[in-house]
Amino acid sequence: xxxxxxxxxxxxxxxxxxxxxxxxxxxxxxxxxxxxxxxxxxxxxxxxxxxxxxxxxxxxxxxxxxxxxxxxxxxxxxxxxxxxxxxxxxxxxxxxxxxxxxxxxxxxxxxxxxxxxxxxxxxxxxxxxxxxxxxxxxxxxxxxxxxxxxxxxxxxxxxxxxxxxxxxxxxxxxxxxxxxxxxxxxxxxxxxxxxxxxxxxxxxxxxxxxxxxxxxxxxxxxxxxxxxxxxxxxxxxxxxxxxxxxxxxxxxxxxxxxxxxxxxxxxxxxxxxxxxxxxxxxxxxxxxxxxxxxxxxxxxxxxxxxxxxxxxxxxxxxxxxxxxxxxxxxxxxxxxxxxxxxxxxxxxxxxxxxxxxxxxxxxx
Amino acid sequence: xxxxxxxxxxxxxxxxxxxxxxxxxxxxxxxxxxxxxxxxxxxxxxxxxxxxxxxxxxxxxxxxxxxxxxxxxxxxxxxxxxxxxxxxxxxxxxxxxxxxxxxxxxxxxxxxxxxxxxxxxxxxxxxxxxxxxxxxxxxxxxxxxxxxxxxxxxxxxxxxxxxxxxxxxxxxxxxxxxxxxxxxxxxxxxxxxxxxxxxxxxxxxxxxxxxxxxxxxxxxxxxxxxxxxxxxxxxxxxxxxxxxxxxxxxxxxxxxxxxxxxxxxxxxxxxxxxxxxxxxxxxxxxxxxxxxxxxxxxxxxxxxxxxxxxxxxxxxxxxxxxxxxxxxxxxxxxxxxxxxxxxxxxxxxxxxxxxxxxxxxxxxxxxxxxxxxxxxxxxxxxxxxxxxxxxxxxxxxxxxx
Numbered sequence: 001x002x003x004x005x006x007x008x009x010x011x012x013x014x015x016x017x018x019x020x021x022x023x024x025x026x027x028x029x030x031x032x033x034x035x036x037x038x039x040x041x042x043x044x045x046x047x048x049x050x051x052x053x054x055x056x057x058x059x060x061x062x063x064x065x066x067x068x069x070x071x072x073x074x075x076x077x078x079x080x081x082x083x084x085x086x087x088x089x090x091x092x093x094x095x096x097x098x099x100x101x102x103x104x105x106x107x108x109x110x111x112x113x114x115x116x117x118x119x120x121x122x123x124x125x126x127x128x129x130x131x132x133x134x135x136x137x138x139x140x141x142x143x144x145x146x147x148x149x150x151x152x153x154x155x156x157x158x159x160x161x162x163x164x165x166x167x168x169x170x171x172x173x174x175x176x177x178x179x180x181x182x183x184x185x186x187x188x189x190x191x192x193x194x195x196x197x198x199x200x201x202x203x204x205x206x207x208x209x210x211x212x213x214x215x216x217x218x219x220x221x222x223x224x225x226x227x228x229x230x231x232x233x234x235x236x237x238x239x240x241x242x243x244x245x246x247x248x249x250x251x252x253x254x255x256x257x258x259x260x261x262x263x264x265x266x267x268x269x270x271x272x273x274x275x276x277x278x279x280x281x282x283x284x285x286x287x288x289x290x291x292x293x294x295x296x297x298x299x300x301x302x303x304x305x306x307x308x309x310x311x312x313x314x315x316x317x318x319x320x321x322x323x324x325x326x327x328x329x330x331x332x333x334x335x336x337x338x339x340x341x342x343x344x345x346x347x348x349x350x351x352x353x354x355x356x357x358x359x360x361x362x363x364x
Numbered sequence: 365x366x367x368x369x370x371x372x373x374x375x376x377x378x379x380x381x382x383x384x385x386x387x388x389x390x391x392x393x394x395x396x397x398x399x400x401x402x403x404x405x406x407x408x409x410x411x412x413x414x415x416x417x418x419x420x421x422x423x424x425x426x427x428x429x430x431x432x433x434x435x436x437x438x439x440x441x442x443x444x445x446x447x448x449x450x451x452x453x454x455x456x457x458x459x460x461x462x463x464x465x466x467x468x469x470x471x472x473x474x475x476x477x478x479x480x481x482x483x484x485x486x487x488x489x490x491x492x493x494x495x496x497x498x499x500x501x502x503x504x505x506x507x508x509x510x511x512x513x514x515x516x517x518x519x520x521x522x523x524x525x526x527x528x529x530x531x532x533x534x535x536x537x538x539x540x541x542x543x544x545x546x547x548x549x550x551x552x553x554x555x556x557x558x559x560x561x562x563x564x565x566x567x568x569x570x571x572x573x574x575x576x577x578x579x580x581x582x583x584x585x586x587x588x589x590x591x592x593x594x595x596x597x598x599x600x601x602x603x604x605x606x607x608x609x610x611x612x613x614x615x616x617x618x619x620x621x622x623x624x625x626x627x628x629x630x631x632x633x634x635x636x637x638x639x640x641x642x643x644x645x646x647x648x649x650x651x652x653x654x655x656x657x658x659x660x661x662x663x664x665x666x667x668x669x670x671x672x673x674x675x676x677x678x679x680x681x682x683x684x685x686x687x688x689x690x691x692x693x694x695x696x697x698x699x700x701x702x703x704x705x706x707x708x709x710x711x712x713x714x715x716x717x718x719x720x721x722x723x724x725x726x727x728x729x730x731x732x733x734x735x736x737x738x739x740x741x742x743x744x745x746x747x748x749x750x751x752x753x754x755x756x757x758x759x760x761x762x763x764x765x
Contacts, residue, residue, distance in 0.1 A: 028493070032500040078480045080428075132703065135742045138428060138480060139647065142640045143735040154728030278484055315499040315510070320492025328467070328485035332475045 013337045017330035025322045029314070038312035043304045049184040051303050053191055056183055058299035059292075060195035060256055061270075065277025066295055067198075067205055068250040070286040072137075074209065075222040075242050081126060081141025083274025084148030085247045089119035090254030091152045091169070094265030095159055097258070098170030107176040112197075112255055116248040122148065123247025124240070131236045137243065145274075156265070168266030178259040192260030197252050205249075206288040218242060250274065279327045285334070298323060371654050381684060383544040391680035393673040395544040397535045400551035402671050405626050407664020408563045409434075412618035413642025414649070414656040415567055416461075416611040421651060422574060423607030424587035425472050426756040428483035431639030432490030433464035433612045437619020439494045442513040442630025443501050445623070450519035454559070454620050461616020462609050464490055469608035473601055476758040495632055502630070513630035516623065521555045528554035557625045566614065571653035583607055587752035590759040600759060615639060637735075644738040650749050662741070666733045675724030678733055682725070686716030692744070708744060 026036040047055065065082055072079035079085075093115030102110050126144060129135040160167035180190035209215040221228040221238050229235055253273055262268060280298055284290030305319035379395075386394045393399055413430050420427035440460030445453025464486055471482035499510040507514035531553060534546035574580035583603050585593040590600045622638070623630045641663055648662075649655025669677035689712025696705035718725075 028496070032497065034500075080484070129739070129743055133707075133743045134746045135739070136647075139640065139644050139742065140739060142428075142637065143644070143739050146637055146735040147732050147739075150728045150731040154726060157728075275488070279488055282481055282485070315496050317492055317495035317499065321489060321496055322492075324485055324489030324492050327488060328471060328477075328482065331477045331481055331485070332471055335475045335477055 009337055009341060013333035014330060016333040016336075017326055020329040020333075021322050021326040024325045025318065028321055029318065034314045034318075035312070039308065039314055039318065042308050042312050042314075043301070045304070047300075047304065049187045050189050053183050053187060053189045055296070055299045055303045056191045057195060057256065058302055059295045060192070060198040061253055061273060062276060062280050062295035062298050063198040063292055064201055064249060064253045065273050066280030066284060066291040067201055067277075067288075068246050068253065068274075069278045069281040070284070070291055071205070071218075071246040071249060072242055073222075073281055073286045075218050075238065076225075077239060077242055077246075078138045079123065079126070079141055079243060079246045079250075080138055080278065081123060081144050081148075081274070082246070082250045082253075082277050083272070084141070084145035085119040085122045085250035086253040086274050087148050087152050087269070088122045089115040089247075089251030090258060090269065091155065091265050092118035093251070093254065094169045094172070094258055097172040097176060098264065100173045100176070104175040107173070108178060108259060111172075111176075111259075112252070115251040115255060117251070119249070119251025120244040120247040123243045123250065127240045127243035130243075131239055160266070163266070166267040168264045170264065172259065172263045176259070177263060180260050192256035194256040194259050197255060201249060201252060202288050202292065209288075214241070253277075276323075279323060282327050283330055297326075368654070371658065374658065379544055379548070380541060381688070383541045385680050385684045386544065387540055389680040389683060391673070391676045392538060394669060394677045394680050395547045396672075397532060397547040397550035397554070399668050399672045399677065400547045401555070401668075403661070403665040403668030404551055404560060405557075405664075406667035406671070407660045408560055409618040409621045409626060409638050410642045410645050410663050411567060411657055411660035412563050412614050412621060413639045414646035414660055415570055415642075415653070416465075416614035416618065417643045417646040418570065418574075418651060418653065418656060419607045419614065420465075420468075420611035421646070421755050422584050422587045422752055423604045424590060424752055424754045424757065424759065425469070425604055425608050425611075426479040426483070427468060427608065427611050428480060428640065428643060429464060429468045429486030429490075430483075430611070430615045430643055431635060431637065432483075432487035433461045433468075433615035434619040434622070434635045434639040434642075435487075435490045435494045436460040436464045436612075437616030438623040438630050438634050439497060439501075439619075440616060441620035441623040442498070442516065445516045445620075446505070446513060449517055450559075450624055453516070453624060454519075454617065457620030457623070458613045458616040461612040461614070461619060463612065464615070465609040465612020468612070469605045473604045473608065473759075476760060478758075479756050498630065498632055511632040513623075515628040516630075518624055518628075519558050521557045522553075522561070523555055524553040559621055559625050563617065563621065566617070567653050567657055574653075584752070586759075587754055590754055594761065601761065604759070615642075618642065641734055641738060644742065647749060647751070648738075648741050648745065651751055659741070663734045663737060666737050670730040670733055675727070675730065678725045678730045679719065679722065681733075682715045682719040686712050686714075686719055688712070689715065704744060704747075711740065 025039070029036045029039055065086070068082045068085070069079060093111045096114045097107055097111040100107060122144060123141075126135075126137045126140040129140045130137045156167045156169070160169050178193035180192050183191045207215075209219065217228065217233045217238055220231065221233055221235055225235060228238075254269070257270065258265070276298060280294045281291055283297070284292070284294035301319050301323060305316045308314045308316045308318070382395050386392060413434055416430050416433065417427050437457040437460055441453045441457035444456030448456075467489070468482055468486050471477040471485070472479050495511075498512070502508035502513045503510045505514050528550060531546040531550035535543050535550050537543050537546075574584060582593065582598045583606075585596070585598060586600050586603045586607070593603075594600050618638070619635065622634055627634065642660070645659030645663055646656045648659035649657070666678070666681065669681060689708045693705045693709035693712060696702075696708060
């Protein structure tokens with residue numbers, strides 16, 4: 001295949017997926033008696049400056065969540081438990097930061113480490129169950145999600161302060177807050193300072209995956225476990241390290257909001273980011289740049305969908321349908337493209353063989 | 365001993381154990397007719413979801429999309445029951461669940477997408493569709509809202525005259541074992557939903573179909589060794605597709621049961637992870653119908669006990685769990701399996717200590733019970749399980765070696 005054709009085939013899969021998702025969404029809207037035209041007008045209208053900031057914040061958080069899921073996926077480990085790890089970690093971080101044991105920025109740095117450790121520990125339960133008892137991490141992480149919700153609710157009542165009907169942890173001292181920075185000049189809402197964690201984590205992920213022995217072992221195990229074992233990879237240890245790492249990154253998800261917005265853990269905690277992260281990782285093909293694009297798309301869709309109910313009288317839930325269909329159709333589209341490529345290459349080989357045979361027949 | 369006889373023996377042993385615990389702790393609600401009824405109502409949706417998982421995984425397709433198919437089932441049940449009554453509601457739920465099944469089959473069987481990936485996507489889509497359509501369907505109905513349906517007509521229930529009154533009286537006597545058995549009998553003879561009977565029939569029917577018919581043998585061969593099945597002329601694609609679709613049908617039934625029997629209507633987020641617990645029950649049951657029913661009853665019972673006198677009953681269960689785990693630890697130590705013995709002893713001692721140190725278990729912890737039970741059971745017994753050999757592996761005609 002020529003380079004141009006190869007690039008076009010590569011771009012075909014995501015394009016196809018979005019066409020399918022758009023079509024399915026429109027069909028659902030028509031079937032429900034809503035106007036697809038209104039939907040697309042709202043969704044594709046130019047965002048306000050304030051929306052840009054919201055999209056940037058959402059993208060950073062979704063990127064971290066997608067990264068956490070992707071680390072496991074690259075090794076064929078399905079960490080469905082990012083949601084639980086994120087909740088446990090954010091809670092642990094908020095409690096620690098609220099104690100103000102350390103001054104200023106030290107407190108912030110230590111809190112990030114505490115949150116990562118808590119996320120890793122929660123994922124570690126699944127890792128131990130998997131390597132010691134052979135329990136599939138898919139089931140155990142799902143169960144740990146549910147347990148995390150109840151456990152954190154219980155602990156919040158124990159250590160939190162009552163505020164009206166709900167509880168929240170102690171507010172982090174102001175000296176430890178991380179200032180936000182303006183994305184659009186003159187706009188009052190700003191991007192969380194710790195949103196930059198996403199950039200750091202992304203670079204770290206890329207370096208780890210492509211430039212270290214650990215990353216090589218991880219990818220090797222993901223491609224073929226038997227081949228990895230044959231080349232001396234300790235798969236059990238890799239499972240533990242990978243899940244711990246995945247949990248540690250999940251621990252970062254709540255940090256931008258904690259230090260830039262809420263300054264405490266309470267009932268306003270954003271739920272479902274962990275699950276959306278799985279979709280983001282799948283859409284981004286578990287690739288550092290791919291996840292970034294996917295996080296941006298999801299962040300954009302979420303933000304643009306929010307006025308749907310007011311301006312077009314369409315339930316904002318429709319955007320979850322769009323997102324789900326995008327994910328499913330993108331994995332299917334990649335499979336179709338892969339099959340097409342294999343067939344094209346086979347045809348190419350066959351053609352060359354024919355040509356060589358033809359040349360041999362002529363030469364003597 | 366045959367498999368069936370052993371199941372009955374386990375059931376009897378379980379009842380005796382519960383009876384002892386009830387007598388020792390004085391947690392009288394533990395085996396009351398009310399708790400037994402709540403346990404059955406909690407167990408059936410889990411069993412039906414597990415049954416869906418059984419169909420799919422026996423044909424070699426891992427199905428964590430059960431949760432999503434169940435969500436679609438609750439929505440279908442809500443819509444069709446409101447307009448046409450519970451029987452059409454059941455069909456509607458099965459149809460909605462089947463749509464989810466077809467989607468999963470399309471992705472995994474036709475396009476050989478990773479089964480977990482497809483399952484996750486099905487769950488996301490289903491939750492989105494249900495959230496969106498619930499608003500469209502129910503927002504303008506009287507008694508409904510954007511996230512829930514109006515209350516729905518319940519399917520008929522069966523009460524056996526005579527036995528039901530007599531067992532209710534006996535159950536209230538609090539005699540050792542007799543009253544506990546009477547509680548169970550009362551739950552099965554008074555106000556038993558026809559859908560419960562139907563679910564049990566579906567379970568038995570599946571057991572017969574998959575293990576005693578040529579069709580079942582072919583279907584299971586697709587899950588064990590699809591390439592061998594192919595050489596014998598089995599159309600593996602067709603069997604897998606059918607199995608995953610049936611999986612959706614049963615998950616839809618599970619959703620219907622949740623919406624019209626376990627509660628009085630559709631509500632967003634009603635499934636609460638029961639699809640996953642069904643899957644866990646099926647794994648616990650070693651991919652067999654009898655085992656998955658046992659697992660479902662186990663989870664259903666913890667749920668039922670929680671819903672009634674949660675703090676007290678779950679507290680009493682801690683004693684049972686503690687003693688049982690310590691016994692298991694001793695047995696495993698005797699069999700020289702030190703890792704399991706250590707795990708069982710640690711958790712068992714923890715449970716006993718908790719039982720002795722407290723009077724009741726806080727609500728947040730009773731909520732966790734089914735999930736912790738799932739983890740514990742899988743951790744202790746996962747080594748004895750054997751899943752279908754080709755479960756979760758992609759299959760393409762003519763490619764397998």
